[in-house]
Amino acid sequence: MISRQALVAACDERLQAARFKDYTVNGLQVEGRERVARVMTGVTACQALVDEAVAWEADLLLVHHGYFWKNEPVEVTGMKRRRLAALLANDISLLAYHLPLDVHPELGNNARLAERLGFEVDGCADGELGEGLLWLGRPGEALTSAGGEGLDEQALAAHVARQLGREPLLIEGCRGPVERIAWCTGGAQDMITAAHEAGADVFISGEISERTTHLARELGIGYLAAGHHATERYGVQAMGAWLAAEYGITHRFVEIDNPA
Structure with missing residues (x-):
């Protein structure tokens, strides 16, 4: 088990996230519980992946495509509200890396x-x-x-x-x-x-x-x-495997099929 703050800092440093000017927020996007023992990874933080994280009782969800993209509507309504509500109600952190995880x-x-x-x-x-x-x-x-x-x-x-x-x-x-x-x-x-x-x-x-x-x-x-x-399925899996080896947390990758 590792603290959320230490895990996020380790990922930020490993991917040198601060160097990138991106279309979204790289790093912690939604704050969950203080301690992390179970990390789920997936490509995109869609509702189906969030639901899997809830069912598995994940402490943190690590993805390539997170939320808060440039020029998207800022209102927390509809789909955005449901996704955020599920994460917050279950105290699950969302950690996302876009360009840092590409390069x-x-x-x-x-x-x-x-x-x-x-x-x-x-x-x-x-x-x-x-x-x-x-x-x-x-x-x-x-x-x-x-x-x-x-x-x-x-x-x-x-x-x-x-x-x-x-x-x-x-x-x-x-x-x-x-x-x-x-x-x-x-x-x-x-x-x-x-x-x-x-x-x-x-x-x-x-x-x-x-x-x-x-x-x-x-x-x-x-x-x-x-x-x-x-x-883009393989970067998050590599990150999850690295975290598991480095910090002894449990990692699970979930494939939410997408033909695009």
């Missing part, structure tokens, strides 16, 4: 997605590791050897489907074997131009926009929309 070089979404997909990380196109959002790398040896004469877009898409448990949307654009890959989890589809400029053969993100298809085809870069939710 962390070990526990972040981009890092954990690369590990899951077997990519070798070369660096970032827009900063140092731990600062940039657009990651660059190569398919690992196990992936390239499975491709025989060379990994192509279709083989990469099939590999992503197996690893993430859902079929990605493939926009074909690569004109040769896949040797260099760029990726950014979540809603990062508009980084495709930067990925192309960085020399990537394929770019992977979570979401796709109408314009993304034309950009991929005309730039000559393959594009995989692998799912906003599906690409």
